Amino acid sequence: MSNFKKIFPFIFPYKRYAFLNIFFNILYALFSTLSFMALIPMIQVLFDKTKKNTVMPTYEGIAHIKEYAEDYLSYYITTNTDTHNPGYVLSIMVAIIISIFLLKNLADYLAMFFITFLRNGVLRDMRNAMYKKTLELPLSFYSEKRKGDVISRISADVNEVQTSFLAILELIVKEPLTIVFTIIAMLIISAKLTLFVFIFIPVSGYIISLIGKQLKKQSSKAQEEQGTFLSTIEETIGGLKVVKGYNAENYFNRLFQSSTDRFFTLSNTIGNRQNLASPASEFMGITVIAILLWYGGQMVLIDKTLDGAAFIAYMGLAYNILTPAKAISKASYGVKRGNAAAERVLEVLDQENIIVSKENAVEKFTFDNNITIQNINFKYEEENVLKDFSLEIKKGQTVALVGQSGSGKSTIANLLTRFYDVNEGSISIDGINIKDMNLHSLRSLMGLVTQDSILFNDTIKANISLGKLDATDDEIIEALKIANAYEFVKDLPKGIYTNIGDSGNKLSGGQKQRLSIARAVLKNPPIMILDEATSALDTESEKFVQVALENMMQNRTSIVIAHRLSTIQKADVIVVMQKGKIVEQGTHDELIAKNGTYNKLVTMQSFES
Structure with missing residues (x-):
């Protein structure tokens, strides 16, 4: 139930619907009981077993309510039968029963x-909260979790919480109240017979509860497995070129099928346990009713301590307990499944986001002097990627970071934008530690162009205007021109309103990258971070993109992470990195003259090209 308490804040905005549901469930339980109680006088009239009473009874208090109700009913039937006829009275009784059943179903x-x-x-709000949380969580969270698993939690698990876990609202009101009201009516009819029933109900409940054990654990495994095969789908579709290019269809097919086979086995086990709940509870209920027929039959036929019409209504009431009992046993298994799903949902919602703006964080919207990286150490897992790294980048400078793969170049970009936080040391902008700055204002100072052109399945305009959502068409076209992209965009069927497909796959690599640059240009930030923006391009595309980059870097502070050294020869400062440390820095000419690591890298690339 602790998970239900955590889900409760999502229920609170809809509390009026909850109260209305409770109110009508109370009415349903009441009318459900009365519908069977109303059978007693009808059967008595039908078989002419009504006690003759011509004297109007007097009310003597709640303690004698049963006797008063019986006497008044017999008085009403006797007087109306004498005045009219039994058929008229029977019609009245039938009309009352139909009315009660109508009210019962209307309340339901x-x-x-x-x-x-x-x-x-709750489903909508929880999905919105989950999606908002996935946007807020740091990138480190997704390096540990499969994307498909997160998708599964937002879709399947949230839905499971809605369908199964919220069944507890019905469980705690409608069905228990129906049972309570029914048992009260049964006690009124025959306390002796009802006490006899109470001996068997706990035994039935215990047998049913045994079926539900292990259900939560198996449900949790099934939901994890669902996350696994959704991840396989997401990865396969994302890497379809590689899958087909390496003839790996059979491998991924086997991978997916083994996951769905495990899900199939778990689902069968869970489903069969749930399916057993209803027949088991019904069988137990029928067993109790069979014993009641034997014991109650003796009270009617032999002991003469119970009226026949009352006994028939009593049996109807006893059967009336079966439906809510079945619903409770079924819902209780649903709650176990929903509880497992709620745990997975809450794991994401309760996840602590360590990269957030401090309270009273500094709002900064201009870049005036310099970026100072001072004695930073950073590691993703065990080993340090950056070791005692220090660097100053002055306003207006183009600083290039070069080095072999794994030297820590891209990590600098991740730390500057606070996708990750440094373990030791500090990064400051104009003397203000970026941890003390408002995260939104920090990132508004920066434009990011990555090696992978990250585009969305939308129009060119929608993709470019992410950094400035109110941009006009003219502003977007101007940004495209600076990014050397308008040449191909103007020839597209709908221009900037052309949809570029999933991940922009309707375009070439060079075209996608130029759109990424246009997006950064439109944002117009004072600091530009280019993370190997040309490394994935062919020579011709690289020339177009390089012109676009040079246009963009004018009058800006730029940090260029480069693999191809030919693209950064005009940089003001070139920083050569090796195993997380700076081994050389200076201009292109200065570093060539040193004849050190940079010169070796240039020579190797010249030889390769």
């Missing part, structure tokens, strides 16, 4: 009507 519909708003509202 209205209870379900209002709970629908609550359940769907």
Whole structure:
């Protein structure tokens, strides 16, 4: 139930629907009981077993309510039978029963009507909260979790919480109240027979509870397995070129099928346990009813301590307990499944986001002097990627970071943008530690162009205007021109309103990269970070992109992480990195003259080209 308490804040905004649901469930339980109680006088009239009473009874208090109700009913039937005829009285009784059943079903519909708003509202709000949280969580979270698993939690697990876990709202009101009201009515009819029933109910409940054990654990495994095969789908579709290019279809097919086979086995086990709940509870209920027929039959036929009509109504009430008992046993298994799903949802919602703005963080919207990286150490897992790294980048400078793969170049970009936080040391902008700055204002100072052109399945305009959502068409076209991209965009069927497909796959690599540059240009930040922006391009595309980059870097502070050294020869400062440390820095000419690591890298690339 602790998980239900954590889910409760999502229910609170819809509390009026919850109260209306409870109100109509109370009415449903009441009318459900009365519908069987109303059978007693009808059967008595039908078989002419009504006690003759021509004297109007007097009310003597709640303690004698049963006797008063019986006497008044017999008085009403006796007087009306004498005045009219038995058929008239029977018609009245039938009309009352139909009215009670109508009110019972109307209350049931209205209870379900209002709970629908609550359940769907919780589903929507929880999905929104999950998506918001996935946007807020640091990149380090996704290096540990499969993307497909996160998708599974937002879609399948949240839905499971809505369908199964929120069944507890029905569980704690409608069904228990139906049982309570029914048992009260049964006690009124025959306390002796009802006490006899109470001996068997706990035994039935215990046998049913045994079936539900292990269900939560197996449900949790099934939901994890669902995350696994969703990850396989996401990775396969994302890397379809590699899958097909390496004839690896059979390998991934086997991988996916083994996951769905495990899910199949778990789902069968869970489903069969759940399916056993209803027949098991019904069988137990029928067993109790069979014993009641034997014991109650003796009270009617032999002991003469119970009226026949009352006994028939009593049996109806006893059967009336079966439906809610079945619903409770079924819902309790649903709650176990929902509890497992809620744990997975809450694991994400409760995840601490370590990269957030401090309270009263500094809002900074201009870059005036310099970026200072001072004695930083950083590691993703065990080993340090950057070791005692220090660097100053002055306003207006183009600083290039070069070195072999794994030397820590891209890590600098991740730390500057606070995708990750340094373990030791500090990064400051104009003397303000970036940890003390408002995260939104920090990132508004920076434009980022990555090696992988990250584009979305939308129009060119929507993709470019991410950094400035209110940009006009003219501003977007100007940004495209600076990025050397308008040449191909103007020839597209719908220009900037052309949809570029999933991940921009309708375009070439060079075209995608130029759109990424246009996006950064439109944002117009004072600091530009280019993370190997040309390394994935062919020579011709690289020339177009390089012109676009040079256009963009004018009058800006630029940090260029480069693999191809030919693209950074005009940089003001070239920083050569090796195993997380700076081994050389200076201009291109100065470093060539040193005849050190940089010269070796240039020579190797010249030889390769």
